[in-house]
Amino acid sequence: MTVxxxxxxxxIKGPFxxxxxxxxxxxxxLGFFDGVHLGHRKLIETSRGIAERKNLTLAVMTFFPHPSNVLPTNQKINKYLSPLDAKKEIFKDLGVEKLFIVTFNHEFAKLAPADFVQEYICGLNCTHVVAGFDFTxxxxxxxxxxxxxxxxxGEFDITVVSKESYKNxxxxxxxxxxxxxxxxxxxxPHFLGNFYSTCGQIEDESYDLKNQKTMVKVTFKDYMLPRKGTYLVRLKTEQNMIEGICTLSENTPDVHTIRVHSNDRLHLKPTVKVEWISELETLPKGEGAGTEEKDQMVV
Structure with a gap:
């Protein structure tokens, strides 16, 4: 595998x-690749194998924003399983050498199918296309x-990747x-290949000496988060993974507090990766007060 x-x-924003x-x-x-789940990984690994056999560059074409923000639909997706920066990091780990990010706007949505292929595939010197069976x-x-x-x-070869399933x-x-x-x-993890993770920006870190507990306030920009509730999470540091408790509440929709037992301050970097392990408690709609006390009991 190429490192x-x-x-x-x-x-790519419009005609080029x-x-x-x-x-x-x-x-x-080709694909949107939100989350880069097991089906996406199979597709990229298939592409990588072809690129290695043919001694060609491995490229990925994805789109932004989500088409639901442009096309008429009842449900708009503006929070992602993997925002662009996270997607880039995953692609790098999978051996992708070149990434094309196409702006999905009204002009792009109106392209005739043949025009898309001629301009965005043939025009970018693609000699082999790999996509899922349901790609449109x-x-x-x-x-x-x-x-x-x-x-x-007929200017390029194609490989169609079949459906990946878990328990049908x-x-x-x-x-x-x-x-x-x-x-x-x-x-x-059965669908993603690992625990769902979000990269957050640390807004504040305080230490409760009496209870030996670090309180980390963090924001997650552009990420979809689980439903409101209390979760067992893991924070990734340079040295190891640290377990903590995070409560997602309607009272604090943007800044979330993670509580971690620690003998000293954690001194985390400005950004932190958080893995979501399991839900400990569901919050009834509108509830948020008193969750700090509950979290301390759980920890």
Missing amino acids: VLEVETVY DVKALENEPCVMA YGYKGQGNMDRIKDDGD IKISSTKIRELLNGGAVELV
């Missing part, structure tokens, strides 16, 4: 000059993997969101 030190990232990009021949994996593209999703080769006039349930970002909305964070 990637940094993923070359290219942002193909000659200006001068992209090298590549194998390209172009105006109203009229393009699919059955017609993509014809839309590209399709592995998907939608299913992971459903689990988070139900507080079932302990089931997420």
Whole structure:
């Protein structure tokens, strides 16, 4: 496997000059990849194997923002399982060498399927496309993997990756969101491949000497969080993983407190990775007062 030190990232916002990009021949994996779950990983690993055999660059094309913010739908997705920065880090670990981030706007949504293929796949010198069986593209999703080769006039090969399942349930970002909305964070690893994690910005860290407890106040920008409740979590530090208790309350929708037993201050870095292990208690709607006392009892 190729060790990637940094993923070359290219942002594409609207029509672009193909000659200006001068992209090298590549194998390209297509998808939104929110969460980069087990199905996505299979797709990227398949792409990586092809790229290694053909001695080509491994590229990924993803889109931002989520199409639901542009297309008419009742449910808009503006909180992500893996915001762009987190997605980049995962791609790097999977050996992706080049990342194309396409702005999904009204103009892009109106592209005819053949135009998308000619401009964004053939135009970027892609010689092999890899995508999931249910990948669609172009105006109203009229393009699919059955017609993509014809839309590209046979200029590239294709590999269609089949559905990945757990207990006959399709592995998907939608299913992971459903689990988070139900507080079932302990089931997420079956679909994601590991515990759901969020990278947060530490707003404050205080130490309660009497109770030997560190209180960490943290914000999670752009991440989807589990439903309101009290959770067992793990904080990743440079040395190890530390268990703590986090309560998500309607009273504090933006800043969340994590309580950790510790003999001394943790002196955490400005950003921290938090893994969500299990739900300890569900908060009734509107409840939030008194959760600090409950958390201390749980800890």
